[in-house]
Amino acid sequence: MIPVNEPKLAKNTLRYVADCVRTGWISSAGSYIRKFEEAFAGAIGVRHAVTTTSGTTALHLALAALNIGPGDEVIVPAMTMIAVPYAVLYTGAKPVVIDIDRDIFALDPGRVEDFFRVGCRFDRRRKAWVNRRTGGLVRAVLPVHLYGHPCPMNEIIALARSHGLFVVEDAAEAHGAIYFRGPKKTRAALAGTMGDFGCFSFYGNKIITTGEGGMVVTDDDALAERARRLKDLAHSPGKRFLHTELAFNYRMTNVQAAIGLAQVEEIDRFIAVKTQMAAAYGRGLAGIAGLRLPAEKPWARNVYWMYAVVVEDEFGMSRDVLMAELWKAGVDTRTFFIPVHRQPVFSEDPAAGETSCPVAEELSEKGLYLPSGLALTSGQIKAVCRAVRELARR
Numbered sequence: 001m002i003p004v005n006e007p008k009l010a011k012n013t014l015r016y017v018a019d020c021v022r023t024g025w026i027s028s029a030g031s032y033i034r035k036f037e038e039a040f041a042g043a044i045g046v047r048h049a050v051t052t053t054s055g056t057t058a059l060h061l062a063l064a065a066l067n068i069g070p071g072d073e074v075i076v077p078a079m080t081m082i083a084v085p086y087a088v089l090y091t092g093a094k095p096v097v098i099d100i101d102r103d104i105f106a107l108d109p110g111r112v113e114d115f116f117r118v119g120c121r122f123d124r125r126r127k128a129w130v131n132r133r134t135g136g137l138v139r140a141v142l143p144v145h146l147y148g149h150p151c152p153m154n155e156i157i158a159l160a161r162s163h164g165l166f167v168v169e170d171a172a173e174a175h176g177a178i179y180f181r182g183p184k185k186t187r188a189a190l191a192g193t194m195g196d197f198g199c200f201s202f203y204g205n206k207i208i209t210t211g212e213g214g215m216v217v218t219d220d221d222a223l224a225e226r227a228r229r230l231k232d233l234a235h236s237p238g239k240r241f242l243h244t245e246l247a248f249n250y251r252m253t254n255v256q257a258a259i260g261l262a263q264v265e266e267i268d269r270f271i272a273v274k275t276q277m278a279a280a281y282g283r284g285l286a287g288i289a290g291l292r293l294p295a296e297k298p299w300a301r302n303v304y305w306m307y308a309v310v311v312e313d314e315f316g317m318s319r320d321v322l323m324a325e326l327w328k329a330g331v332d333t334r335t336f337f338i339p340v341h342r343q344p345v346f347s348e349d350p351a352a353g354e355t356s357c358p359v360a361e362e363l364s365e366k367g368l369y370l371p372s373g374l375a376l377t378s379g380q381i382k383a384v385c386r387a388v389r390e391l392a393r394r
């Protein structure tokens with residue numbers, strides 16, 4: 001079976017992990033935490049990086065550091081990983097679900113604008129936008145750079161500015177993805193570095209992995225300081241074990257950070273491998289009717305975390321049948337995410353946004369991703385392409 005994701009660890013991994021074990025520094029107090037944070041901040045071009053236990057806790061920490069809480073609402077894309085709306089709910093706020101873009105599966109700024117125009121009113125007293133249906137204050141937008149392609153951040157940031165929203169980017173799947181802000185690709189920013197906070201996951205299938213783990217990044221000194229305090233139980237600055245507010249233990253271990261540091265040292269090579277893999281898939285799958293290959297907008301560098309394709313009606317076989325046939329042919333695949341507003345967990349307390357998101361609903365039925373792990377060989381990519389091509393001929 002060709003696995004959907006087999007990680008490849010960096011060459012210094014064993015040396016750094018052995019160092020933790022040899023010295024006894026296996027908790028979160030070891031020196032690899034700082035080294036990993038500094039290396040990651042340097043690699044993506046931000047002032048501060050704060051390690052966490054996962055991408056999920058990174059999202060929660062960022063929202064909590066921005067004081068998002070009960071009565072607030074956070075705009076999220078309709079098709080994303082469940083960790084995104086969960087993180088909003090952990091704060092006591094509500095997710096506002098908005099439909100996505102058909103090409104890159106990102107939060108659609110046009111639909112966000114519609115939501116404000118039709119679904120909200122400006123409350124002069126509180127100087128904030130209020131959701132007409134729920135009465136909640138819309139406080140933040142949480143764009144997700146899905147499958148390695150950056151979101152249209154200029155539009156999202158402009159909307160956030162004009163409506164007084166914080167921006168928390170979810171770059172869990174987009175380490176190293178680039179958004180070119182200027183017309184001639186002159187001004188570039190990496191996914192996760194453009195909002196008030198950027199959040200990353202280092203789960204085993206991510207481009208950089210620590211097994212489990214995450215990071216929040218920001219250029220804002222005060223926000224970084226607040227995130228650091230909240231992730232470590234919020235000890236009072238002058239007096240340890242004195243606590244004036246509710247906080248969390250989201251501390252990463254030194255062993256995880258050691259694995260992460262070794263990975264960051266090779267991030268450019270990992271991204272180059274992903275790009276080459278995508279090019280090989282692009283060549284092998286070109287011209288198959290009804291199989292839509294992943295886009296790369298002129299203003300973006302897609303890092304192709306997962307090679308995500310859409311099986312259109314013309315293909316002649318549904319996405320689910322294609323996946324079952326590929327499985328029989330020894331190729332493992334995964335479906336796109338189920339839309340947030342269709343998740344049974346929300347059935348009794350529906351999210352506060354759109355109740356119908358036709359693009360997300362359609363793509364979640366038609367999208368799948370092909371094997372994309374860093375350990376994938378060119379022979380395996382050829383075998384996957386051959387299998388898809390044979391099925392397309394049926």
Ligand SMILES: Cc1ncc(COP(=O)(O)O)c(C=O)c1O
Pocket residue numbers: 054055056057080081083084144170172173201202203212213214
């Ligand atoms: C887009 C997105 N956000 C958040 C997460 C949560 O990260 P973690 O699994 O590290 O908690 C993931 C995935 O794993 C993800 O893909």
